Amino acid sequence: MAATLVSRKTDWTGIIFAAVLTLVIVFPLVVVGTWAFTNVWRYPSVIPQEFGLRFWNQTLARADVWSSISTSLTLAFTVTALSAAICLPAAYAFARLDFPGRNLLFFSFLAGHAFPKFGLLVAIAGIFLQLNLIGTFWGVVLIQLVGTLLFMIWIPVAAFQAVDRRMEEAARDVGASPFRVFWSITLPQAGPTIAAAILLSFVGTFYETEGAWLIGAPQVRTLPVLMISFINNQPVIQYGAVLSVLLWVPSFIALLFARKVVNSGSFARGFGG
Amino acid sequence: MSVLKIKDVSKIFPNGTTAVDSFSLDVADGELVCLLGPSGSGKSTLLRMVGGFETPTSGLMTIDGEDITRVPPEKRPTGMVFQSHALWTHMNVFKNLAFGLKLRKVPADEIKRRVEGVLELVGLGGYGTRSVTQLSGGQQQRVALARSLVLEPKILLLDEPFASLDQHLRERLREEVRDIQQRLKITTLFVTHGQDEALSMADRIVVMRDGKTEQIDRPDVVYREPQTPFVAGFIGTMNLIEGVVANGVFSKAGYSTPVPVSDGPVTLAIRPEAVDLTAASQNAHGKVHRVTDYGTHGLVDLELLDGTRMKAMVPHPDLFKPGQGVTLALRAVAAYRDGAVIYRTGVVTPVSHPALVDA
Amino acid sequence: MTIANTGPLAPVATHRRRPYGLLLVATPVLLVAWLVIWPIISAVIQTAFVTTADGGSAVSLETYSFFFSDGYSLSNLSMTLWTTGVCAALLLVVCLPIALYLRFSDSKVAAYVQGLAIFPMFVPSIILSFAFIRVLGPNGTVDLLLNSVGLPHIRSPYLTPWGPVIGLVWDNIPLTVLILLSGLGNVSNQSVEAARDVGAGKFALLWHIILPRISNSILVAISFAVLGIFSAFTLPYILGPAAPEMMGPFMQRTFRELLESKTAITQAVVTFGFCIVFGLFYVRSVAKNRAA
Numbered sequence: 001m002a003a004t005l006v007s008r009k010t011d012w013t014g015i016i017f018a019a020v021l022t023l024v025i026v027f028p029l030v031v032v033g034t035w036a037f038t039n040v041w042r043y044p045s046v047i048p049q050e051f052g053l054r055f056w057n058q059t060l061a062r063a064d065v066w067s068s069i070s071t072s073l074t075l076a077f078t079v080t081a082l083s084a085a086i087c088l089p090a091a092y093a094f095a096r097l098d099f100p101g102r103n104l105l106f107f108s109f110l111a112g113h114a115f116p117k118f119g120l121l122v123a124i125a126g127i128f129l130q131l132n133l134i135g136t137f138w139g140v141v142l143i144q145l146v147g148t149l150l151f152m153i154w155i156p157v158a159a160f161q162a163v164d165r166r167m168e169e170a171a172r173d174v175g176a177s178p179f180r181v182f183w184s185i186t187l188p189q190a191g192p193t194i195a196a197a198i199l200l201s202f203v204g205t206f207y208e209t210e211g212a213w214l215i216g217a218p219q220v221r222t223l224p225v226l227m228i229s230f231i232n233n234q235p236v237i238q239y240g241a242v243l244s245v246l247l248w249v250p251s252f253i254a255l256l257f258a259r260k261v262v263n264s265g266s267f268a269r270g271f272g273g
Numbered sequence: 274m275s276v277l278k279i280k281d282v283s284k285i286f287p288n289g290t291t292a293v294d295s296f297s298l299d300v301a302d303g304e305l306v307c308l309l310g311p312s313g314s315g316k317s318t319l320l321r322m323v324g325g326f327e328t329p330t331s332g333l334m335t336i337d338g339e340d341i342t343r344v345p346p347e348k349r350p351t352g353m354v355f356q357s358h359a360l361w362t363h364m365n366v367f368k369n370l371a372f373g374l375k376l377r378k379v380p381a382d383e384i385k386r387r388v389e390g391v392l393e394l395v396g397l398g399g400y401g402t403r404s405v406t407q408l409s410g411g412q413q414q415r416v417a418l419a420r421s422l423v424l425e426p427k428i429l430l431l432d433e434p435f436a437s438l439d440q441h442l443r444e445r446l447r448e449e450v451r452d453i454q455q456r457l458k459i460t461t462l463f464v465t466h467g468q469d470e471a472l473s474m475a476d477r478i479v480v481m482r483d484g485k486t487e488q489i490d491r492p493d494v495v496y497r498e499p500q501t502p503f504v505a506g507f508i509g510t511m512n513l514i515e516g517v518v519a520n521g522v523f524s525k526a527g528y529s530t531p532v533p534v535s536d537g538p539v540t541l542a543i544r545p546e547a548v549d550l551t552a553a554s555q556n557a558h559g560k561v562h563r564v565t566d567y568g569t570h571g572l573v574d575l576e577l578l579d580g581t582r583m584k585a586m587v588p589h590p591d592l593f594k595p596g597q598g599v600t601l602a603l604r605a606v607a608a609y610r611d612g613a614v615i616y617r618t619g620v621v622t623p624v625s626h627p628a629l630v631d632a
Numbered sequence: 633m634t635i636a637n638t639g640p641l642a643p644v645a646t647h648r649r650r651p652y653g654l655l656l657v658a659t660p661v662l663l664v665a666w667l668v669i670w671p672i673i674s675a676v677i678q679t680a681f682v683t684t685a686d687g688g689s690a691v692s693l694e695t696y697s698f699f700f701s702d703g704y705s706l707s708n709l710s711m712t713l714w715t716t717g718v719c720a721a722l723l724l725v726v727c728l729p730i731a732l733y734l735r736f737s738d739s740k741v742a743a744y745v746q747g748l749a750i751f752p753m754f755v756p757s758i759i760l761s762f763a764f765i766r767v768l769g770p771n772g773t774v775d776l777l778l779n780s781v782g783l784p785h786i787r788s789p790y791l792t793p794w795g796p797v798i799g800l801v802w803d804n805i806p807l808t809v810l811i812l813l814s815g816l817g818n819v820s821n822q823s824v825e826a827a828r829d830v831g832a833g834k835f836a837l838l839w840h841i842i843l844p845r846i847s848n849s850i851l852v853a854i855s856f857a858v859l860g861i862f863s864a865f866t867l868p869y870i871l872g873p874a875a876p877e878m879m880g881p882f883m884q885r886t887f888r889e890l891l892e893s894k895t896a897i898t899q900a901v902v903t904f905g906f907c908i909v910f911g912l913f914y915v916r917s918v919a920k921n922r923a924a
């Protein structure tokens with residue numbers, strides 16, 4: 001039925017797209033993966049001379065790697081927890097309560113996305129400069145927190161609005177206070193979607209590079225920031241490759257859980273498509 | 274032992290809609306009152322005000338003499354069953370029922386005893402561990418009922434609880450609900466826009482229109498002696514014929530019948546079962562348009578000379594053919610003028626047959 | 633997760649207007665006010681006024697006139713404009729066919745193609761940069777392969793203006809495809825079939841039926857890409873040439889290395905100025921979309 005433009009027999013168009021995209025998108029990552037498990041790969045051999053885990057041991061023995069892993073995790077956890085703590089109640093309020101200026105405030109979260117991001121970061125850094133937040137952990141937390149607001153409010157608002165009001169009323173009816181209703185009914189019902197939002201915001205924070213680099217570096221060194229310095233200054237290619245593989249783990253988890261969500265057209269509509 | 278009193282309650286929504294307009298009703302202890310009315314007549318709004326989900330703009334509501342007008346829903350001794358059952362899908366059947374008891378700090382073993390008792394009562398013994406999403410529509414509605422009953426509310430509120438079920442299930446469940454309600458002697462307010470539901474269950478029926486009461490009476494009285502043309506037209510099948518009375522005779526398109534009221538326009542209301550139809554080739558009052566055979570009886574749609582449609586119930590439908598001329602005799606009529614009944618002949622025994630009542 | 637599915641804020645049934653709703657949203661709203669709105673306003677104010685000798689302040693566009701007369705700043709700006717333009721054009725050329733294919737195909741391959749097109753969303757740009765260098769950089773995999781069949785080395789795009797272009801296009805494929813695809817969702821099969829019925833060929837179909845319907849989505853996709861690319865930092869910083877550089881690395885260097893925060897903020901305001909149309913259009917589209 002839907003095959004109006006592409007014939008159903010042999011999908012040559014599709015096969016060509018698939019081949020080209022595989023080459024362009026998957027191949028570079030496979031190369032990185034190969035480098036990570038290579039002990040020796042000297043020019044001009046097409047395949048590595050020796051595979052092995054030697055550089056995993058070496059990379060994981062580096063203190064700067066461990067400290068930036070822990071910095072990144074601490075940051076991501078802190079930002080996500082803070083973001084959840086301030087955004088979820090706000091999302092609930094937007095979804096369920098009426099108050100003056102509700103719509104305007106709701107759309108105000110778009111403001112951060114109406115400007116070129118790095119320009120905005122520089123403007124924020126200008127403010128941080130006066131507050132001595134440059135080069136501090138909390139400076140980075142703040143800047144990454146701002147980055148999570150839109151998602152952490154808009155997605156949960158949708159989730160809360162999808163919860164059947166009658167379910168909540170039924171809970172009031174059997175004697176639950178408004179807070180109890182939220183805790184026992186609304187939150188569990190909206191749970192899966194909110195979990196997806198939290199996961200996305202965790203992953204987003206984990207990879208956030210520009211804010212961390214501008215505000216935090218070199219004092220606050222997250223994994224992506226360390227990765228930049230590896231790329232710039234580290235002659236041993238495998239360090240970067242191993243770090244890339246390590247760095248990709250949260251993405252992989254997000255890929256497993258959030259793929260359906262991203263593919264469901266509503267996600268794109270959230271970007272205005 | 275609970276009495277619900279609603280006095281002059283109005284609800285005007287912020288958008289200006291007047292959903293309920295100075296509505297008053299007393300529901301006696303153990304009584305089941307049905308709120309019946311067309312869509313948008315304010316039934317749900319009224320019920321939700323009793324449940325505490327909407328605040329009346331004005332008026333007073335009491336349960337056993339206690340003012341509950343401003344009491345939040347969780348503090349009211351009312352139990353509500355929603356149309357969409359509103360079961361908590363993240364809890365199993367047992368937990369749905371136990372939630373309210375837990376909030377009341379009832380000891381665990383008593384919770385178990387009471388939940389199982391109520392599940393037994395609604396015919397779902399042993400279903401406690403089922404997930405509510407694995408139940409059929411009828412079973413879900415029973416769980417919703419059980420969830421309210423387990424808390425032994427003083428007032429049970431049901432908002433079109435069977436609207437989403439099929440005809441058979443609806444009939445069975447309404448008997449069960451009626452049964453349980455009478456056994457527990459629980460004061461009940463029941464919203465429906467199915468008149469068969471109201472007629473078969475209620476102790477009294479409140480017919481609502483535009484947020485106001487049209488009539489409050491026992492079902493048989495509402496059926497037989499509708500106080501307004503609106504009620505007459507809304508309950509059961511009714512022929513409503515506009516005409517003029519002159520010198521005590523009502524006439525319409527060549528048909529006339531004595532109606533002893535003062536001169537002027539009237540609306541005549543005649544049940545199909547009060548129309549005697551005779552096949553006639555001459556001096557016919559109208560002609561048969563369609564005949565429907567229900568097996569036990571038939572229903573003839575006929576057209577008066579000016580095209581006015583009427584329905585008549587006939588014992589032998591095979592005597593009538595479309596296009597055939599007929600004469601009518603009316604055994605019982607009511608006449609309305611300015612929205613009030615001004616004349617009524619003797620009463621016709623109501624025949625409640627789905628075909629008539631559902632139409 | 634239906635960010636947009638919910639429509640705008642559906643009217644709330646409760647009619648109490650109690651301020652505690654405001655209380656709950658206060659923290660994030662204040663954060664936005666403090667860390668988004670205020671920095672922008674303050675950036676404009678800060679760069680448009682100078683402190684005069686007697687302690688007062690006066691309007692002065694000095695920093696801007698410096699920016700627009702400084703050759704290096706201007707070449708950075710023009711390089712940014714060039715990169716943004718080329719990227720936007722390439723993105724359309726690449727993504728529109730993919731989106732069209734995905735919309736009108738229901739073969740198994742389509743699912744795979746869609747998966748691939750979305751995949752870069754799950755690859756952080758820092759890993760992408762590294763992969764780029766390993767594949768297209770000097771002595772990268774492409775060189776290896778060319779060498780093995782006896783062909784000469786490529787001229788590596790690494791550290792040339794084409795480096796950021798390739799990286800940014802790669803990075804922006806997923807959202808562009810998704811936005812276009814969502815726009816194509818509004819083109820019904822019937823309207824396409826009806827057009828073919830009256831004899832429209834594939835090109836006429838595309839030009840007269842499909843493109844007009846998705847023009848808004850195309851603009852949104854472009855706006856979104858432009859906003860991301862214009863001040864991109866990571867990819868141009870790692871893959872791009874040292875001079876001239878794109879605005880992102882330029883601002884970063886001015887701020888962190890030259891410690892000239894006012895100059896950096898001026899540069900930021902310039903990027904705002906160049907993107908304001910796209911930003912407003914983007915916000916308007918998202919808002920309208922949710923309100924629909």
Ligand SMILES: Nc1ncnc2c1ncn2[C@@H]1O[C@H](COP(=O)(O)OP(=O)(O)OP(=O)(O)O)[C@@H](O)[C@H]1O
Nearest residue numbers: 286288290292311312313314315316317318466645
């Ligand atoms: N939250 C609300 N805000 C504004 N108007 C409302 C609201 N709820 C109901 N109304 C309006 O109040 C009137 C009565 O609605 P109500 O739901 O009580 O009708 P009902 O008799 O239950 O109808 P139905 O049989 O369709 O359920 C309708 O006109 C409705 O549009």
Ligand SMILES: [Mg+2]
Nearest residue numbers: 316317318432
């Ligand atoms: Mg209703």
